[in-house]
Amino acid sequence: MMHRPSLVRLRLAVILSSLALAMHSLVSAGVAAGQGTPGVPFVVVASGATSGIREAAQYVIRDAAAWKDLWQRHAGASMRPIPAVDFERDMVIALFGGESRAPRALTVVRIVREGDALVVYYTQGETRPVTDTDGLAPTVPYQIVRVGRSPLPVRFSLVKTPQVYRSP
Numbered sequence: 100m101m102h103r104p105s106l107v108r109l110r111l112a113v114i115l116s117s118l119a120l121a122m123h124s125l126v127s128a129g130v131a132a133g134q135g136t137p138g139v140p141f142v143v144v145a146s147g148a149t150s151g152i153r154e155a156a157q158y159v160i161r162d163a164a165a166w167k168d169l170w171q172r173h174a175g176a177s178m179r180p181i182p183a184v185d186f187e188r189d190m191v192i193a194l195f196g197g198e199s200r201a202p203r204a205l206t207v208v209r210i211v212r213e214g215d216a217l218v219v220y221y222t223q224g225e226t227r228p229v230t231d232t233d234g235l236a237p238t239v240p241y242q243i244v245r246v247g248r249s250p251l252p253v254r255f256s257l258v259k260t261p262q263v264y265r266s267p
Contacts, residue, residue: 139210139217141246144182144191148204150239151175155197157219159253161190169193173241182245190248192219194255196240202226205240208258217246217253222260 150173160166163186170181173193184191196205205223212218223240 136211136213139212139246141192141207141210141244143207144184144243144245145173145179146206146242148202148238148240150195150241151177152195152241153198153237153239154195156193156195157255158193159190160193161248162186166191173243182243184245186248188248189245191243191245192253193243194219194221194241196223198237198239200237202238203240205242207242207244210244210246212251215251217249217251219253219255220258221255222258224260 152169152173158169160169163184166184166186167181169191173195174181192207192210194205194207196203203224204226206221208220208222210217210219221242
């Protein structure tokens with residue numbers, strides 16, 4: 100039987116190892132996501148795992164009418180108020196991961212200007228090991244960001260990072 104202090108040290112070692120691997124993944128994502136290129140600042144408007152837009156899709160919204168339409172399709176009957184966006188100076192970039200029975204997340208990692216386009220680097224993957232209880236309620240991961248208005252075309256690039264933990 101392990102003594103309590105040994106168990107605490109073991110748990111701490113596991114946590115620190117997991118944190119180190121996660122940090123390595125984020126640094127690797129930065130290298131793959133246009134490191135060395137100045138990033139375009141963005142603000143997360145909404146993010147989560149439940150959306151009325153159930154198919155995988157990416158949108159670039161440059162006007163209030165299109166924003167209202169997208170938000171109504173996304174929010175559905177939830178009555179979530181539409182976030183304010185000043186389309187004179189900003190635009191919205193929205194990513195939807197599609198319906199899944201496993202718990203997943205979608206995250207914009209970085210936005211950069213590359214040549215004559217903006218490139219949105221994002222990650223998408225399982226948030227934890229799949230269990231026997233998963234699959235009961237579908238998830239639809241999404242993230243919506245606000246960025247300075249630009250006439251440039253927008254491209255999307257999935258950044259692949261190694262999974263930090265997988266169940267045996």
